[in-house]
Every structure is written in C-alpha cells, then in structure tokens.
Amino acid sequence: MADAEAGAVTDSGMGSPGALGVEDVSVVVRGRTLVDRVSLHVAPGKVVGLVGPNGAGKSTLLRTVYRALRPASGRVLLDGEDVWRIPPKHLARRLAAVLQETAGDFALTVYDVVAMGRTPHKRAFAGDDADDRDIITGALDELNVVPLMHAPFDRLSGGEKQRVLIARALAQRAGTMVLDEPTNHLDLRHQMDALRLVRRLGVTAVIALHDLNLAASFCDRICVMDDGRLVATGTPQEVVTADLLAEVYRVDADVAPHPRTGIPQVTLLSGIPLQERSEFKG
Ligand code: ADP
Ligand code: MG
Secondary structure, three states, rough: HHHHHHHOOOOOOOOOOOEEEEEEEEEOOOOOEEEEEEEEOOOOEEEEEEOOOOOOOHHHHHHHHOOOOOOOEEEEEEOEEEEEOHHHHHHHHEEEOOOOOHHHHHOOOOOHHHHHHHHHHHOOOOOOOHHHHHHHHHHHHHOOOOOHHEHHHHHHHHHHHHHHHHHHHHOOOOOOEEEEOOOOOOOHHHHHHHHHHHHHOEEEEEOOOOOOOHHHHHHEEEEEEEEOOOEEOOOHHHHHOOHHHHHHHOOOOEEEOOOOOOOEEEOOOOOOOHHHHOOOOO
C-alpha cells in the first residue's frame, strides 16, 4: 500500500484502520508449539475479542502480530503486507500494542512513557513539537491520568499503569491495535471507558480479554483459543454459549441474552445456594 494512504488520518485523529490477516501462523518456542496454525482476518475498523483459558496462546499470538515474535510458519499481514517486510518505524505508525509485560525499564515519568508513542512519527533526535505535546496531553486526558503526569511510572498501581500504556498507544495514532488484557487491573468504570475508547477511535483491534461479558458487549467478533489452536470464531451470539464454557473453560454456566440489549450474558453457577451462606439474611 502507498505510504501516503497508510498514513492517512481519520476523524478520530488515528491512522486509517488496517486490514489485519493472520495466515496459518504457528509459533514454536524451545521446541514447543505455542500457537498452532491459527488463521484469522479482521476487517478495517472491526474489533475482535480473543478469549480462552490461561496458557491458550493468546499473548503469544498478539506478540506475533506485533512482531515481537517471529512465526515458525505462516504470515501476519497488515493491509496485505507481511509485517516482517515493513520497516519497524513505518510499522509502528500503523500498528500499536498494549502488551502485558511492562519490564522495569520505565525509570520514566508517566508523561515520558506516553511521549514514547510519538517516537515513530519523529526524525532521529527530534524533540516533541507543539503537535506532539497536544497529542500526548490529549491522550493523558482521555485516560484520566493527567494528575499523574509527573509521577514515576514504576510507582503507579496496576490499573494506573495499564491506563498509561493505553494512553501511549493512543498517542501513537496507529490505525490498528493489539491489546493484551487491557482491562486487567482496571475498575469497572475504567474497563468500560477503555473499551468504549477503542470502539470510538474506529481502529482495527484485536483484544485479549478474560471477561466474556465484556468481550460480548464490545467486540464485533470473538475468537476462542485453546491449547494453541483457534477453536471457535464468530459473533458473540454464536460463540459465547454454555457449551463453549463447558468445553473450553470446564465451568458450569448459564448464558442468556440480556433482556434489554440481547447481548449474551454469562452467569457462572457456583453450585452453592445463597441459603447456605452464613451472611445470607433473605
Ligand atoms: P495466554 O496469554 O493465552 O494465557 P500465553 O500465550 O501467554 O497464553 O502462553 C501460552 C503457553 O506458552 C503457556 O503454556 C506458556 O507457559 C507458554 N509460553 C509463553 N511464553 C513462553 C516462552 N517464552 N517460552 C516458553 N514457553 C512460553
Ligand atoms: Mg496472556
């Protein structure tokens, strides 16, 4: 794709949303197949939820999409281009990530961390210009972290760190994002805000989520991984079912469309009646 088109900016200020293709990707680490021939396609501007039990390979797949890992076979395509053939700085203008491991190399303030999102847009050694500062301040504000701007990133709570990393991805202005459990550590309001934000930006997104109710509420499609393989993909209605919860997660649950929204809602069945709990006064 022409660079000018790839760099186009949408109404939300983000780059144009990309078409993301994962084609028959396998990832092998030290002889173990962590991702096993996974294919998925995300149309521009669509939000896909990636769910599945711990160890299913979700983070490994997202790191492969973000080119932090090289697939043993298969390809990751952004607008039809193999991500390994796109120069890193160009890729970073088009693809942003909120990944989980936030290594301790952040002896930086919150502002500095978010400012890192501007790096791919700058010439070597250039400082932040007024536009950069506006974008950084806007991202801090969007994620509700302006008061923490001068705080050392390392000192923040898990939820605050998570919001700062989302702000960094926002400042990057890429049209495609991968997010690995971005709602981890966030309170309910910030969970909703973060996922609403991703939708409002109009970016193409793949989001690993643990909470199936959140995934069903915010995602266009849901992909389920188990043991390195993609075992189901479809709309929330198609995928979030009691059978899936039994087969993939091995839990007993009811799934019913919410009476007002129609969105499938999961209720886990603990098997312990309320009457048997000491604090129950009903
Ligand atoms: P998920 O994000 O779905 O919980 P991961 O992608 O983090 O799953 O991990 C998938 C499997 O790969 C797990 O069994 C994990 O222990 C293993 N794994 C992840 N990273 C590595 C690594 N660098 N070396 C060896 N095994 C790994
Ligand atoms: Mg993970």
